[in-house]
Amino acid sequence: MNTPEQQSLYAPQEPIFPRRVSGFFRTFKWWIMAVTLGIYYLTPWIRWDRGPSLPDQAVLVDLAGRRFYFFWIEIWPHEFYFVAGLLIMAGLGLFLFTSALGRVWCGYTCPQTVWTDLFILVERWIEGDRNARVRLWNAKWDFRKCRLRLTKWVVWLLIAVATGGAWVFYFTDAPTLARDLISFTAHPIAYATIAVLTATTFLFGGFMREQVCIYMCPWPRIQGAMMDDDTLTVGYRDWRGEPRAKKRHENKGDCIDCMACVNVCPMGIDIRDGQQMECITCALCIDACDDVMDRIGKPRGLIDYLALSDEPLERAGQDPKPIWKHILRPRTMLYTFLWSLIGIGLVFALFVRAEIDLTVEAVRNPTFITLSDGSVRNTYTMRLRNKHGEPRDFRLSLSSDALLRIELEGTGRNIITVPPDSSTMQRVYVTARPQDPASSMANTDLRFWVEDTENGERAHRDATFNGRAN
Amino acid sequence: MSEQEIDETTGVDTTGHTWDGIKELNNPLPRWWLWCFYLTIIWGVGYTVAYPAWPMLTGATSGLLGYSTRAEVAQDIDRFETQNAALKTALAEVELASLSDNPDLQRFAVANGAAVFRTNCSQCHGSGAAGSVGYPNLLDDDWLWGGEIDQIAHTVRHGIRNETDNDAHWSQMPAYGDILEDEEIAGTVEYVLSLSGGDHDATLAQTGAVIFEEQCSACHGENGMGDPEQGAPNLTDAIWLYGGDRETLLETITNARFGVMPAWGSRLSAADVNAVAAYVHGLGGGE
Numbered sequence: 001m002n003t004p005e006q007q008s009l010y011a012p013q014e015p016i017f018p019r020r021v022s023g024f025f026r027t028f029k030w031w032i033m034a035v036t037l038g039i040y041y042l043t044p045w046i047r048w049d050r051g052p053s054l055p056d057q058a059v060l061v062d063l064a065g066r067r068f069y070f071f072w073i074e075i076w077p078h079e080f081y082f083v084a085g086l087l088i089m090a091g092l093g094l095f096l097f098t099s100a101l102g103r104v105w106c107g108y109t110c111p112q113t114v115w116t117d118l119f120i121l122v123e124r125w126i127e128g129d130r131n132a133r134v135r136l137w138n139a140k141w142d143f144r145k146c147r148l149r150l151t152k153w154v155v156w157l158l159i160a161v162a163t164g165g166a167w168v169f170y171f172t173d174a175p176t177l178a179r180d181l182i183s184f185t186a187h188p189i190a191y192a193t194i195a196v197l198t199a200t201t202f203l204f205g206g207f208m209r210e211q212v213c214i215y216m217c218p219w220p221r222i223q224g225a226m227m228d229d230d231t232l233t234v235g236y237r238d239w240r241g242e243p244r245a246k247k248r249h250e251n252k253g254d255c256i257d258c259m260a261c262v263n264v265c266p267m268g269i270d271i272r273d274g275q276q277m278e279c280i281t282c283a284l285c286i287d288a289c290d291d292v293m294d295r296i297g298k299p300r301g302l303i304d305y306l307a308l309s310d311e312p313l314e315r316a317g318q319d320p321k322p323i324w325k326h327i328l329r330p331r332t333m334l335y336t337f338l339w340s341l342i343g344i345g346l347v348f349a350l351f352v353r354a355e356i357d358l359t360v361e362a363v364r365n366p367t368f369i370t371l372s373d374g375s376v377r378n379t380y381t382m383r384l385r386n387k388h389g390e391p392r393d394f395r396l397s398l399s400s401d402a403l404l405r406i407e408l409e410g411t412g413r414n415i416i417t418v419p420p421d422s423s424t425m426q427r428v429y430v431t432a433r434p435q436d437p438a439s440s441m442a443n444t445d446l447r448f449w450v451e452d453t454e455n456g457e458r459a460h461r462d463a464t465f466n467g468r469a470n
Numbered sequence: 471m472s473e474q475e476i477d478e479t480t481g482v483d484t485t486g487h488t489w490d491g492i493k494e495l496n497n498p499l500p501r502w503w504l505w506c507f508y509l510t511i512i513w514g515v516g517y518t519v520a521y522p523a524w525p526m527l528t529g530a531t532s533g534l535l536g537y538s539t540r541a542e543v544a545q546d547i548d549r550f551e552t553q554n555a556a557l558k559t560a561l562a563e564v565e566l567a568s569l570s571d572n573p574d575l576q577r578f579a580v581a582n583g584a585a586v587f588r589t590n591c592s593q594c595h596g597s598g599a600a601g602s603v604g605y606p607n608l609l610d611d612d613w614l615w616g617g618e619i620d621q622i623a624h625t626v627r628h629g630i631r632n633e634t635d636n637d638a639h640w641s642q643m644p645a646y647g648d649i650l651e652d653e654e655i656a657g658t659v660e661y662v663l664s665l666s667g668g669d670h671d672a673t674l675a676q677t678g679a680v681i682f683e684e685q686c687s688a689c690h691g692e693n694g695m696g697d698p699e700q701g702a703p704n705l706t707d708a709i710w711l712y713g714g715d716r717e718t719l720l721e722t723i724t725n726a727r728f729g730v731m732p733a734w735g736s737r738l739s740a741a742d743v744n745a746v747a748a749y750v751h752g753l754g755g756g757e
Contacts, residue, residue, distance in 0.1 A: 009498055211502065215499075366596075370610065372611050410570065429754055
């Protein structure tokens with residue numbers, strides 16, 4: 001009877017003890033873990049010489065100085081579209097991989113998966129493999145259990161501190177911050193950030209694990225919409241495996257119900273139940289099953305990367321479609337096309353990015369003024385940016401069909417010096433004498449030119465001159 | 471009371487609730503989720519105790535941490551005041567004529583002056599400093615009382631034709647309606663029009679020239695070029711404070727003008743006066 005008294009609205013977390021497994025996918029995942037963790041921990045320590053007045057950290061998000069440094073690329077706030085473009089590429093890339101290969105992001109590279117994998121590795125080193133861990137779980141809290149648990153938590157905590165600690169190095173000079181952190185003179189925000197990330201890493205990697213994927217992450221729901229019958233994803237060939245039999249039997253399927261696939265699963269599910277939301281497609285069950293198939297002398301691939309559209313073919317004893325046919329579909333090609341389009345666009349934008357960066361804003365309060373000799377003057381505010389590590393001199397000039405005179409506020413020269421890695425604002429006056437038509441006409445076009453006095457590089461901006469008829 | 475029922479597809483039991491044949495699966499939420507919910511309640515209560523939250527009759531509870539956004543702004547302002555204290559002192563004492571030798575101080579003065587101008591001056595001179603009829607345009611190169619930075623500072627500090635400051639600029643044009651005949655005034659108008667090259671009646675202007683010589687040249691100069699010492703406008707240029715057309719000139723000569731500016735030296739700090747002088751001087755007309 002499903003009476004309210006019998007039903008619980010809340011379920012306790014079922015403990016999961018993934019067994020050790022070895023095989024192609026496991027090895028592949030170790031490599032991915034080493035590479036991704038390596039990138040994460042080491043990147044802030046790479047140095048990159050940019051000259052005396054700029055930071056020498058290869059990857060640096062300088063929030064206070066409003067700069068983003070990535071090796072030879074320096075991004076200013078007004079170029080944030082590069083970041084937006086990268087995020088769009090990341091999104092499209094995820095669409096592409098999910099529609100082609102299922103949840104490979106979840107299974108291989110998601111930080112939650114990578115760190116959980118690392119935490120499970122530590123757990124296995126300290127407490128033993130699955131059976132030992134199950135025994136320890138059920139054991140009383142004696143000295144041995146306390147010692148093992150405490151050791152495990154301490155190691156987890158150290159990893160968590162290192163994780164949170166590495167994060168803050170991306171935002172300021174890493175060696176300086178490291179010294180400050182150790183001597184307890186770093187900014188409280190640095191310690192707070194490390195504390196929060198340490199807590200989340202410790203909790204999510206050590207205790208929450210699959211709960212994060214199942215209950216906290218929105219991706220499992222969204223990714224379901226990106227897969228179709230041609231998506232290659234981890235699955236069970238039930239037409240080959242069923243009916244299951246403990247002992248090898250002529251009329252039974254290949255599955256011997258050894259539970260290897262279930263025991264290695266970090267999500268605690270049975271892949272033989274079919275595709276399910278909990279499955280992060282880490283492919284460890286493939287390794288586990290292949291190992292068993294080898295030992296009982298059956299062909300590998302009872303659990304394998306499969307496409308749903310192959311099922312009828314395989315049931316009928318035919319060969320499945322080749323992998324490339326599953327992957328090369330209009331859908332994946334469209335994603336690839338869009339992804340490359342934005343990627344090429346960004347690279348193009350990066351390389352045609354003007355070395356001289358200037359903006360010209362016409363002062364339109366008032367639109368123009370009359371000088372005592374009857375000349376008409378317009379004022380413009382010009383901003384020049386110098387992205388170099390040395391000060392730069394820019395020569396300012398003007399071209400127009402009309403005879404217009406240019407003057408810079410506060411100086412008789414036409415040279416603007418911009419300090420290194422900063423921008424300078426300059427008021428610029430343009431005057432038309434009373435006898436020039438520009439002074440009486442409504443509008444006259446003009447073009448401002450700036451030239452780097454050192455390398456002769458030029459850039460221009462168009463503007464409009466307002467006359468008396470305005 | 472419904473029977474227990476296991477859904478065939480999912481193997482999950484149902485809650486027993488049915489709507490038009492649609493049954494609800496019983497997939498219970500993890501218990502830690504419930505604890506998180508309780509935590510948020512505790513957090514919420516704690517937050518309202520620690521921070522200003524509950525509306526009372528005369529205000530809101532101030533919270534145990536004593537946090538206030540106003541206090542934070544005041545703190546920020548204090549911080550910047552402290553940071554800029556040295557610059558402020560330097561600005562109050564600086565020789566304005568040599569301000570451009572100190573670019574840092576000048577930048578600070580102009581930025582500070584822009585804020586002072588928007589708050590105190592823009593009501594009459596306009597937010598763009600272009601002035602309007604009767605209120606001089608500060609962007610052009612025509613200055614009634616002089617356009618050097620020291621002269622601008624003096625004008626700002628003491629004002630014009632106000633009774634409150636003994637050092638205020640003072641000059642007064644007589645209302646010639648009481649002194650001259652109508653024809654004489656009409657002739658003077660034509661002569662003044664001729665000074666700046668406007669359309670005028672040459673014969674009337676000839677009589678006007680004599681009147682101008684007698685009555686006006688003492689302040690406006692023999693050739694009408696004006697005199698910044700007396701705040702007498704230059705009548706030969708293209709700039710008119712009240713208007714350079716025939717009717718306006720007639721009105722000006724007949725009834726005179728009496729533009730007033732307050733003395734800001736008693737309202738603004740020495741540093742602010744210097745700052746606004748630097749700002750106005752840098753608007754394009756400074757001499």
